[in-house]
Amino acid sequence: MLVVKDIHKSFGGVKALRGVSLKVERGSIVGLIGPNGSGKTTLFNVISGFCPKDSGQVHFKGERIDHLPSYEIAMRGLSRTFQISRAPRGMTVLENMLLAYKGQIGEGVFGALFRGGRISKQEKVNLKKALSILELLGLRNSRNEYAGDLSGGQQRLLSLSRILASGPELILLDEPTAGINLTLVTELLRLIKHFQVEESKTFLIVEHNMRVISEICDMVCVLVSGKDMACGEPEKIQKDERVLKAYLGAVQGDSKEDLE
Amino acid sequence: MGGDWALFLAGAVSLAGIYVIYTLGLNIQFGFTGLGNLGYVAFFAIGAYTSVILSMPRPGPDVAYIVGYGLPMWAGMIGGSLAAGFFALLIGIPTLKIGEDYFVVVTFAFSEVLRYVLINEKWLTNGTTGFYGLERPFGEFFSGRAYEFFFLFLILVAVVIAYLVMRKICNSPFGRLMKGVRENEQVCLALGKNTYRVKMKAFIVGAMFAGFAGSLYARYATLVVPEMFIPYFTFVAWLSLMIGGRGNNKGAILGCFIFVLADQFTLFVQASAAYAVKLASLRAFIMGALLIIVLRWLPAGILKEKKVTYR
Amino acid sequence: MLTILLQHTVFGVVTGSILLLATIGFSMVYTTKRFLCISHGELLTIGAYTAYAFHVLLGWNLLYSGIIAVAVTSLVGLAIARGLYEPMEGHGPLVLLFTSVGVTFCLHGILEFIAGPSIRSFRTRILPCIRVGGIPLITMNEIVIISIAMGSIVFLHVVLTQTRIGKAFRAMASNVDLAMARGIDTARISMFVWVYASAMAAVAGILLALVTSVNPDLGWTQILIILAAAILGGLGSIYGVMIGAIFLGVVMDVGVIFFPSGYRAAIAFALMIIVLLVKPKGIFGGG
Numbered sequence: 051m052l053v054v055k056d057i058h059k060s061f062g063g064v065k066a067l068r069g070v071s072l073k074v075e076r077g078s079i080v081g082l083i084g085p086n087g088s089g090k091t092t093l094f095n096v097i098s099g100f101c102p103k104d105s106g107q108v109h110f111k112g113e114r115i116d117h118l119p120s121y122e123i124a125m126r127g128l129s130r131t132f133q134i135s136r137a138p139r140g141m142t143v144l145e146n147m148l149l150a151y152k153g154q155i156g157e158g159v160f161g162a163l164f165r166g167g168r169i170s171k172q173e174k175v176n177l178k179k180a181l182s183i184l185e186l187l188g189l190r191n192s193r194n195e196y197a198g199d200l201s202g203g204q205q206r207l208l209s210l211s212r213i214l215a216s217g218p219e220l221i222l223l224d225e226p227t228a229g230i231n232l233t234l235v236t237e238l239l240r241l242i243k244h245f246q247v248e249e250s251k252t253f254l255i256v257e258h259n260m261r262v263i264s265e266i267c268d269m270v271c272v273l274v275s276g277k278d279m280a281c282g283e284p285e286k287i288q289k290d291e292r293v294l295k296a297y298l299g300a301v302q303g304d305s306k307e308d309l310e
Numbered sequence: 311m312g313g314d315w316a317l318f319l320a321g322a323v324s325l326a327g328i329y330v331i332y333t334l335g336l337n338i339q340f341g342f343t344g345l346g347n348l349g350y351v352a353f354f355a356i357g358a359y360t361s362v363i364l365s366m367p368r369p370g371p372d373v374a375y376i377v378g379y380g381l382p383m384w385a386g387m388i389g390g391s392l393a394a395g396f397f398a399l400l401i402g403i404p405t406l407k408i409g410e411d412y413f414v415v416v417t418f419a420f421s422e423v424l425r426y427v428l429i430n431e432k433w434l435t436n437g438t439t440g441f442y443g444l445e446r447p448f449g450e451f452f453s454g455r456a457y458e459f460f461f462l463f464l465i466l467v468a469v470v471i472a473y474l475v476m477r478k479i480c481n482s483p484f485g486r487l488m489k490g491v492r493e494n495e496q497v498c499l500a501l502g503k504n505t506y507r508v509k510m511k512a513f514i515v516g517a518m519f520a521g522f523a524g525s526l527y528a529r530y531a532t533l534v535v536p537e538m539f540i541p542y543f544t545f546v547a548w549l550s551l552m553i554g555g556r557g558n559n560k561g562a563i564l565g566c567f568i569f570v571l572a573d574q575f576t577l578f579v580q581a582s583a584a585y586a587v588k589l590a591s592l593r594a595f596i597m598g599a600l601l602i603i604v605l606r607w608l609p610a611g612i613l614k615e616k617k618v619t620y621r
Numbered sequence: 622m623l624t625i626l627l628q629h630t631v632f633g634v635v636t637g638s639i640l641l642l643a644t645i646g647f648s649m650v651y652t653t654k655r656f657l658c659i660s661h662g663e664l665l666t667i668g669a670y671t672a673y674a675f676h677v678l679l680g681w682n683l684l685y686s687g688i689i690a691v692a693v694t695s696l697v698g699l700a701i702a703r704g705l706y707e708p709m710e711g712h713g714p715l716v717l718l719f720t721s722v723g724v725t726f727c728l729h730g731i732l733e734f735i736a737g738p739s740i741r742s743f744r745t746r747i748l749p750c751i752r753v754g755g756i757p758l759i760t761m762n763e764i765v766i767i768s769i770a771m772g773s774i775v776f777l778h779v780v781l782t783q784t785r786i787g788k789a790f791r792a793m794a795s796n797v798d799l800a801m802a803r804g805i806d807t808a809r810i811s812m813f814v815w816v817y818a819s820a821m822a823a824v825a826g827i828l829l830a831l832v833t834s835v836n837p838d839l840g841w842t843q844i845l846i847i848l849a850a851a852i853l854g855g856l857g858s859i860y861g862v863m864i865g866a867i868f869l870g871v872v873m874d875v876g877v878i879f880f881p882s883g884y885r886a887a888i889a890f891a892l893m894i895i896v897l898l899v900k901p902k903g904i905f906g907g908g
Contacts, residue, residue, distance in 0.1 A: 121500075124499065144620050148483070149487065149501065155483075156484055158484060166478075216501045410715070419890040426883060548719065591733035591734040598722075
């Protein structure tokens with residue numbers, strides 16, 4: 051479904067990505083791991099159109115997308131979350147959710163002014179859909195709270211809900227479990243699995259948490275210093291000598307996070 | 311003395327009404343969408359001048375300007391609004407893509423460049439003399455005092471219409487989208503929204519409000535001169551928004567009234583020419599102090615943005 | 622034609638020199654505090670009026686009046702910064718920008734209230750022109766102004782490269798957090814920046830008043846051109862600003878040969894808009 055071919059990207063003098071290639075099959079959950087600074091977030095930014103590449107290609111559903119602006123890519127069904135997300139302080143949870151739906155007539159000025167009837171119909175439908183997703187993620191009770199007032203973990207869930215509401219086919223998750231407690235992690239993993247199985251969504255997840263990798267990933271790719279080093283099933287990768295060396299050799303702090 | 315008060319109030323409230331429409335436009339641009347337009351007065355000016363130029367009679371041979379198309383007044387007003395929107399489109403194309411800081415500066419520079427053009431291009435604007443002795447809408451049917459109240463009525467009708475339009479826009483999914491762009495543009499992009507288009511639409515609609523207000527202002531003052539469109543008037547709108555509450559339309563109204571009544575009151579109170587200047591500097595001081603106080607202790611303004619809730 | 626061009630170029634260098642003095646401080650404040658401090662313009666006016674008060678009203682020597690003016694303006698600038706801007710730093714650049722606008726209105730109001738709107742002038746003697754090839758090219762006054770500007774450039778360059786404070790400033794300019802982590806006393810550097818910026822503004826204001834006149838709008842009309850010069854040179858690049866200021870001065874004063882003189886300031890803005898659209902980091906790159 052997603053084919054990344056030989057992506058190069060430099061910032062100033064620093065080469066962040068040095069010919070990265072990877073494939074994500076439809077309906078699978080692929081993990082992307084690698085030491086800090088190996089270029090994982092940069093790769094995400096390039097794939098989702100938030101950062102222009104120097105060379106290489108990105109194909110999504112058979113179509114080349116690497117020259118498209120970010121919102122176009124999102125419209126085609128490829129969405130992403132952000133590692134550090136400033137929760138909209140002035141909008142409630144529900145407003146955030148309703149924002150996500152595509153094809154809203156009311157989102158243009160003429161629509162807003164003259165198509166009031168059809169808009170309220172659409173709003174009712176979207177509201178129902180939003181409430182069911184919120185229910186699933188346990189956020190229904192906070193639906194009228196300002197997004198900024200939620201706890202860190204809840205905000206994470208909200209960004210996931212929001213992305214899911216927009217109906218994407220491939221979702222890039224950037225460290226979804228960073229900084230949330232164990233029970234919530236379990237919940238999150240259950241949800242991702244649920245969406246993969248029930249709604250055939252595809253996921254590409256950047257993670258440091260090895261538990262996520264071993265529990266739900268079908269495939270794992272390892273990124274080291276801007277180059278893809280290995281790709282395969284989690285058990286194989288976790289035993290791969292080169293991977294262990296690259297990981298443990300790079301940053302000690304990583305192993306601490308895995309134990310957490 | 312009692313009669314003077316009523317007349318004064320009618321004039322002050324009319325002015326406040328015009329400023330309300332003017333400020334509501336900025337509320338769309340800044341309050342809802344977060345665009346820091348520091349050259350807002352430019353659209354006010356474009357609206358005013360365009361509406362006058364369109365409805366002026368053909369010029370004779372002995373004046374400096376060559377424009378004047380004799381259209382009816384209402385056509386002029388619509389034209390003023392459209393012209394302002396059109397300029398917003400022109401300016402928006404290059405500037406909405408550069409960073410926030412720079413947008414602020416470029417819009418400011420634009421409004422000053424426009425003012426210089428208004429001063430220097432006599433063939434278009436009659437320079438610093440401007441256009442004066444303008445007719446007032448339906449001026450033939452009323453006389454003197456009675457007309458002031460009729461004019462007030464017209465303005466209030468316009469304000470109500472503007473407010474209703476604002477409400478429709480802001481409560482719609484488009485309003486939500488504007489807020490989304492303001493709060494976190496990246497997230498909106500990741501959701502597939504063309505944020506540039508959103509900003510452009512908000513920019514144009516806001517400008518049209520300013521243009522419409524400008525054409526009303528020209529009829530209120532019965533003249534247009536470049537001096538009426540100095541940066542001070544951009545800050546009038548900003549200040550009203552910041553004091554009254556940005557993102558909140560009722561707040562914009564409240565801010566305008568506080569501002570205009572305080573401002574006009576000092577004009578009314580001045581005893582002699584000697585005091586006029588002192589009072590003008592006092593007004594500047596008070597405006598500045600008010601702005602600082604509001605920013606420091608009431609950064610969201612008096613009325614908070616309305617929370618949108620569902621059952 | 623060549624005569625006019627030369628003379629206007631000289632005017633331009635003079636204008637640019639004064640602009641340089643005013644813009645350096647503005648740019649340094651942006652570099653360290655990350656906001657466009659619009660009230661900087663009023664510091665020029667304060668400097669000019671203070672010097673005027675001592676020199677013309679009290680009859681003191683121009684040089685001493687100037688020194689006092691610089692001292693007073695530096696204190697005012699520092700006080701405002703400490704009292705109003707620094708406590709609000711968390712609120713972001715747009716809020717700080719508007720706060721500085723509020724300060725501008727306040728200062729303008731106070732000044733106009735005390736001094737009145739009338740236009741005054743320093744009664745300075747017109748020194749003889751220096752002629753080159755028979756053409757009156759430049760006066761002694763103007764040479765002094767340009768020298769002061771050049772002197773300040775040298776002074777700043779020495780400070781930035783040789784002294785601890787200067788080096789610390791450059792560290793802060795490129796990355797504030799890193800500088801703090803390295804143990805640099807950012808508070809003291811900030812103080813230095815505010816004082817220096819205000820002092821230079823005062824000098825610029827006095828020189829400007831000497832060349833034009835003493836009026837309440839002195840600083841307000843300059844701030845936009847200061848903004849243009851800062852952006853032209855590249856916000857954050859001190860040396861870029863220096864070149865940008867001189868360049869802008871020359872362009873403005875040569876430009877009025879071809880455009881109506883009323884457009885002089887508009888030339889500055891138009892140039893600024895063009896630069897922002899084509900190369901937002903300024904002609905000389907970002908800091």
